[in-house]
């Protein structure tokens with residue numbers, strides 16, 4: 078019997094697609110984009126079109142397992158759920174008894190964007206036992222903090238309204254790879270005459286299709302924003318009326334940017350002064366204009382204030398007034414769900430700790446595992462993440478994971494590097510197999526997914542596992558045994574006008590429901606900034622190039638490395654596929670840098686610095702600026718010839734705002750390998 082069911086893509090992507098699943102006799106046979114959904118528009122990206130290969134992969138984990146070999150060996154034996162839960166309950170309790178509950182650390186990120194599975198029962202569980210709290214900084218906190226510093230709210234231009242724009246700037250945003258459902262709206266705008274500009278240190282797929290590509294020096298975006306503001310104020314191109322009504326600090330900003338002349342900014346950004354003049358004038362004089370900013374810009378030590386400064390551009394020009402004008406980094410705050418009712422932070426007061434627990438920054442996991450005392454981390458529960466691959470300074474992370482006195486649980490779908498280091502591995506469901514609620518950070522539709530396919534083997538959802546674990550630990554508080562539907566109702570339990578009229582029943586019927594927003598949604602056309610006015614304050618806004626971490630670092634490691642997202646990947650989620658090795662096993666070099674080092678396309682090369690080394694194949698094609706190398710992120714370290722991942726090169730340095738990771742600020746040297754290693 079053939080049926081169609083509905084689901085939602087749970088991958089960490091702004092598009093949050095609505096999916097139609099074709100099911101024959103309980104077996105999924107095809108995934109399609111829902112043609113009814115106004116942003117999905119009937120298509121899925123290539124990697125999710127073939128997601129059923131992942132769903133039914135012979136490499137899926139199907140049973141709980143206990144480690145039998147040395148840590149990291151990946152040698153396991155199948156055990157029962159009872160044995161797994163008993164062991165975990167006993168080990169977490171022992172750690173809490175001996176070292177205090179904060180010796181337990183949860184570690185999770187974007188494996189699923191489902192609110193229940195990634196931000197729901199897990200939070201309740203860890204709050205209730207008094208575990209350390211994880212500061213989830215690995216992706217977006219710098220940009221969020223920068224955006225909030227200027228706008229107050231994390232609202233953005235609606236994806237569907239990009240078609241009304243006449244100038245679209247993709248600023249550190251590889252739209253065709255990481256946000257492909259925005260593309261059709263850009264195509265529509267261009268058909269109507271819009272220009273499309275890219276600001277990126279890498280000639281990515283999106284830059285290839287731009288009317289103009291500005292090759293910017295990584296980490297210098299804040300200087301460029303200040304330079305553009307310089308020209309705008311100097312030439313009187315600001316919207317004085319908008320500024321007077323809806324912003325504060327415009328005079329201070331005008332004074333600050335006076336020193337950021339195109340000539341000075343050119344030295345930092347590598348973009349010619351004449352080009353900066355031209356870009357500023359084109360931006361300020363074209364209506365409507367929109368900036369699609371993505372998170373690439375904020376993965377460096379100036380990243381938070383870079384976003385803060387860029388967010389000032391559509392305010393100073395008054396671009397927000399018009400349909401198709403403004404900026405989009407994230408639209409997520411518009412969802413205004415009752416997150417506190419889902420996560421229940423007050424359960425901490427009911428924990429043995431009796432107070433809010435300490436906070437551990439996930440971008441410094443190496444330090445947390447190796448250096449934290451009072452108490453040390455004695456047990457770690459990993460879900461929706463693969464820290465051995467994705468976290469900075471992965472050699473130190475590995476050293477931490479290797480500790481004999483650390484008890485590690487990994488809840489996974491595949492045998493990742495992190496799972497190799499586990500003591501207990503638990504098999505979990507995919508998004509096609511469990512209930513969840515999804516917001517989006519790129520559109521304004523709230524979506525519900527019910528299980529479309531049966532879980533294989535003994536897989537269970539995160540939500541179910543945390544319920545079972547609570548019971549095994551003798552925790553019977555009703556909040557830890559709430560049903561999926563109760564948790565969704567808790568999220569919807571708010572007076573916020575954006576959610577008025579949205580109920581679980583309606584979500585079940587309609588699958589996706591637009592937030593109760595005006596149509597069109599122009600969040601800042603008439604002010605509307607949190608606190609009344611946009612803040613153009615100048616504190617922390619001065620630009621300083623990123624200083625070296627160690628004296629002489631730049632001489633030894635003269636190349637700046639970035640590691641933007643691979644096209645057919647989702648961080649390390651698809652790394653089980655052999656085909657991905659071709660895309661993630663390369664480093665792009667500029668021909669000048671390659672020539673100096675005697676490197677040709679196809680050569681095996683070693684990319685290294687004081688922290689680590691990784692072996693890759695060179696691709697010499699002028700896709701980066703001289704002095705900049707790019708490695709597509711990310712694959713399982715165990716798939717690299719030397720077993721070491723790209724993030725062995727990355728430092729634990731944090732961003733200026735938001736405590737974020739600085740993946741795209743990394744100095745390396747590249748050397749030809751003389752023997753295939």
Ligand SMILES: Nc1nc2c(c(=O)[nH]1)N[C@H]1C(S)=C(S)[C@@H](COP(=O)(O)OP(=O)(O)OC[C@H]3O[C@@H](n4cnc5c(=O)[nH]c(N)nc54)[C@H](O)[C@@H]3O)O[C@H]1N2
Nearest residue numbers: 249250251255279295296371372373641642644646647648
């Ligand atoms: N196919 C695919 N899609 C994905 C992902 C994936 O792994 N693969 N990952 C998902 C996740 S977790 C996220 S956070 C989003 C991220 O989505 P994006 O932010 O669009 O992706 P990134 O590749 O991180 O960065 C975007 C661009 O910023 C550029 N960039 C790097 N440094 C700088 C800089 O200093 N200045 C400027 N102007 N540009 C810079 C990079 O070259 C890249 O082209 O994508 C999501 N979607």
Ligand SMILES: Nc1nc2c(c(=O)[nH]1)N[C@H]1C(S)=C(S)[C@@H](COP(=O)(O)OP(=O)(O)OC[C@H]3O[C@@H](n4cnc5c(=O)[nH]c(N)nc54)[C@H](O)[C@@H]3O)O[C@H]1N2
Nearest residue numbers: 186187188189216460461462463467488640648649650710
């Ligand atoms: N060098 C470099 N490093 C980076 C980045 C970069 O651009 N360059 N990007 C950074 C960014 S932006 C991000 S967001 C992080 C991403 O880091 P992570 O969020 O850790 O991303 P993934 O590597 O995709 O790992 C997610 C894992 O969750 C599992 N999973 C999926 N669904 C579920 C579920 O329902 N339950 C459980 N228990 N597990 C599930 C998947 O099988 C997968 O192994 O990486 C960061 N690291």
Ligand code: SF4
Nearest residue numbers: 086090093094122125
């Ligand atoms: S990864 Fe993004 S584009 Fe691909 S199906 Fe999922 S939400 Fe859509």
Ligand SMILES: [Mo]
Nearest residue numbers: 089187216217
């Ligand atoms: Mo991310």
